[in-house]
Amino acid sequence: MSPLDQPTATLPAGAAMRPAPAGRPGGPWLRTRRARATLWQALAVVAMIALLLWLAGNARENMAARNISFGFDFLGNVAGFDIPFHILPWSNTDTYAYALLVCLVNTLLCAAMSIVLASALGLLIALMRLSGNPLAAATARAVMEIVRNTPQLVQIFFIYIAVLQALPPPRASLAFGAGVFLNVRGLLLPAPTIDGRMALLGGLALFLAIAGWFGRQPGRITGVILGPVLIVAWAVAAGLSATWELPALKGFNFVGGLRIPPELLALWLGLSIYTAAFISEIIRAAILAIQHGQTEASLSLGLSRGQTMYLVVLPQALRILIPPLTSQYLNIIKSTTLGAAIAYPDILQIFGRTVLNQSGRALEVMVLLLGVFLSVNLLTSALMNRWNRKLMLQGR
Amino acid sequence: MTATLRALFGTPLNAVLTLVMLGLFWLAIPPFVEWAFAHATWDGLSRKACAPDGACWAFVRARFALFIYGRYPLEERWRVDVVLVTLAVLALGALFAPRGRGWCLGLLMTVLPIGGAVLLTGGVFGLAPVATGDWGGLMLNVVITFIAVLISLPIGVALAFGRQSELPVVRWFSITFIEVWRGSPLLAVLFMGLIMLPMFLPNGVTVDNLVRAVVVLSLFESAYMAETIRGGLQGIPKGQTEAALALGMHKGIAQALVVLPQAMRLAIPGIINIVVDLFKDTTLVSIVGLFDLMGVINQSLKDPNWLGLAMEGYTFAVVLFFFACLLISLAGQTLERRFGSASRNPRR
Incomplete structure (x- = not known):
């Protein structure tokens, strides 16, 4: 019997059918909690529907007044604008729908770049704090506190305007050797050309990494560290086998190579540094949470130091680590919208600004935008929750 | 002394780390001190007065009032001062006063928002009206944070209870509300509030830009508040509710008088984190056309008299925000010590 089925007072079953005592409003059927709950909920639903209808009515009226209709058919129209930075091929004769895909990839x-760098920096800061070296620990702590206590937007503007926009023009680029140049137009790197077989191996490594992550066993970390190890190994092999095209100064600008535009660089560094400060605390807390007794017990059972780390400490630390780490990664995905502040052509900048201004389809654009972010976020968190259950303490 | 030395140079790895750190310090600190202090210019009317190789703090000094008050009319700025000082005094009172802390908190949550709104907007009691478009600078960040906390806290409590409700409609409404807001980027919903709100309101009804931003921020933060408070609620043993019910309390009263106060005490650290995040996030309103500290700094950097001083402007913003956030954190720690779950107040 669910609590909802119980009458309010502890009366025998069927008591609810008695006439209501004087002073209590409503008929006898209102005496049960279930009936009252249903009534309240029905009222709430009616109120919500009424509110929605009112909002929709207003929207319809406003749109009619401005002579615009609702529909996603405009997505098939030619966009006609340029996207200053894109990975997928783009020309201004492509459609809005394709623009959505291009800036989603951006x-x-x-x-993705920020998640990798933020994790690496976070680990570095955490290790510095745990190193036992007072100088390193204090520096890491100071950096972390400053970064955590200043707005992300200020940091991004700082990097973009105060640092990257103040760099010299291409002709006076800062050269770091090995074909790496930094100037006001961005960071230039040698561009690798990877042959087909190597690319195929890369796909395989990525597949194994994902499979390893989702196929991981509770209490084992093999599946989790397999991925990063494989990908790093592939990157080294691919880097060695690839042919590198160096950027070269021709006239007033660089030709060839790989150019990371300053907008992407600022957003990448800004997101990574900010999130790294939070990730470092998460990692530190996870490692400190594994009591020293665990290590001692494991060593006294005759396990080696490596086995202790691999079989006892890391699996437990990972269990504590993953849920907060997931929410940091989700924060990164959401925070990429800050790119709109420095005109990085992300989905908010291109769709929320350019497309919206050009087509006037405010409602549709917002539905699309929030739909994309909600689905990415809900999907990631659902997957993480689903697979996190595997790692949780059993028997709780 | 030997202990310090051992900590720094005890093992080869440690020694290398120490040397690397010292090298980094040597590379970073002297140039910074030279730029920020030794070669800095503190007085001047334009960029030309500043030394080329040092910081131009004259810029920050010349714009200081703008950074704090925005375009709030010069002769009316005392009103901002009164509100901010009252806020500070009441907050200090709520934290440290030997008695009457409850009174301070009550005033902070009722009289200050209403009185402050009247004083800042003006238009009554012979006060000159000041359009919200003229509010700006750090004062705007503080005002937005304060109002948004005030609105989002009760909504968060309601949602936290709603999420645990036995009524499916209430529960699902709360879950949907919380997850949708938590899944959306703040900047995107701020955009949405700016562009979409007029669409959903009856023709001719306009809402002030600042109000839109505050409403969006409040709803956004209330979802996070709800999750933190839910954590607090889950930390209260079921026995507390059962005991209250056994004493004959009505269910709602038991939740409000027995469970919620304890849950809020547990939730204090989380709430303080949200307030710090909210304060930092108020800078996003600069992208949707309000002139908070970030907005006025960005605008000042375009002044032809002070071109190319981004480093100074943003360094100032970093310093100001750092100390403001530190202040909120310190207040939060005090709050936690006084009222938090771990408090061992001998006077109680």
Whole structure:
């Protein structure tokens, strides 16, 4: 019997059918909690529907007044604008729908780059704080506190305007050797050309990494570290086998090579540094949370130091680590929208600004935007929750 | 002394780390001190007065009032001062006063928002009206944060209870509300509030830009508040509710008087984190056309008299925000010590 089925007072079953005592409003059927709950909920639903209808009515009236209709058919129209930075091929004769895909890829690229760098920096700061070296620990702590206590937007503007926009023009580029140049137009890197077989191996490594992550066993970290190890190994092999095209100064600008525009660079560094400060705390807390007794017990059972780390400490630390780490990664995905502040052509900048201004389809654009972010976020968190359950303490 | 030395140079790895750190310091600190202090210019009327190789703090000094008050009319700025000082005094009172802390908190949550709104907007009691478009600078960040916390806290409590409700409609409404807001980027919803709100309101009804931003921020933060408070609620043993019910309390009263106060005490650290995040996030309103500290700094950097001083402007913003956030954190720690779950107040 669910709590909802119980009458309010502890009366025998069927008591609810008695006439209501004087002073209590409503008929006898209102005496049960279930009936009252249903009534309240029905009222709430009616109120919500009424509110929605009112909003929709207003929207319809406003749109009619401005002579615009609702529909996604405009997505098939030719966009006609330029996207200053894109990975997928883009020309201004492509459609709005394709523009959505192009800038979604831009958003995801920046998110992926930031997740990698933020994790690495976070680990570095955490290790510095745990190193036992007072100088390193204090420096890491100071950096972390400053970064955590200043707005992300200020940091991004700082990097973009105060640092990157103040760099010299291409002709006076800062040269770091090995074909790496930094100037006001961005960071220039040698561009690798990877042959087909190597690319195929890369796809395989990525597949194994994902499979390893989702196929990981509770209490084992093999599946989790397999991915990064494989990908790093592939990157080294691919880097060695690739032919590199160096950027070269021709006239007033560089030709060839790989150019990371300053907008992407600022957003990438800004997101990574900010999130790294939070990730470092998460990693530190996870490692400190594994009591020293665990290590001692494992060593006294005759396990080696490596086995202790691999079989006892890391699996437990990972269990604590993953849920907060997931929410940091989700924050990164959401924070890529800050790119709109420095005109990085992410989905908010291109869709929320350019497309919206050009087509006037405010409602549709916003539905698309929030739809994209909600689905990316809900999907990621659902997957993480689903697979996190595997790692949780059993028997709780 | 030997202990310090051992900590710094005890093992080869540690020694290398120490040397690397010292090298980094040597590379970073002297140039910074030279730029920020030794070669800096503190007085001047334009960029030309500043030394080329040092910081031009004259810029920040010349614009200081703008950074704090925005375009709030010069002769009316005392009103901002009164509101901010009252806020500070009441907050200090709520934290440290030997008695009457409850009174301070009550005033902070009722009289200050209403009185402050009247004083800042003006238009009554012979006060000159000041359009919200003229509010700006750090004062705007503080005002937005304060109002948004005030609105989002009760909504968060309601949503936290709603999420645990036995009524499916209430529960699902709360879950949907929380997850949709938590899944959306703040900047995107701020855009949405700016562009979409007029569409959904009856023709001719306009809402002030600042109000739109505050409403969006409040709803956004209330979803996060709800999750933190839910954490607090889950930390209260079921026995508390059962005991209250056994004493004959009505269910709602038991939740409000027994469970919620304890849950809020547990939730204090989380709430303080949200307030710090909210304060930092108020800078996003600069992208949707309000002139908060970030907005006025960005605008000042375009002044032809002070071109190319981004480093100074943003360094100032970093310093100001750092100390403001530190202040909020310190207040939060005090709050936690006084009222938090771990408090061992001997006077109680």
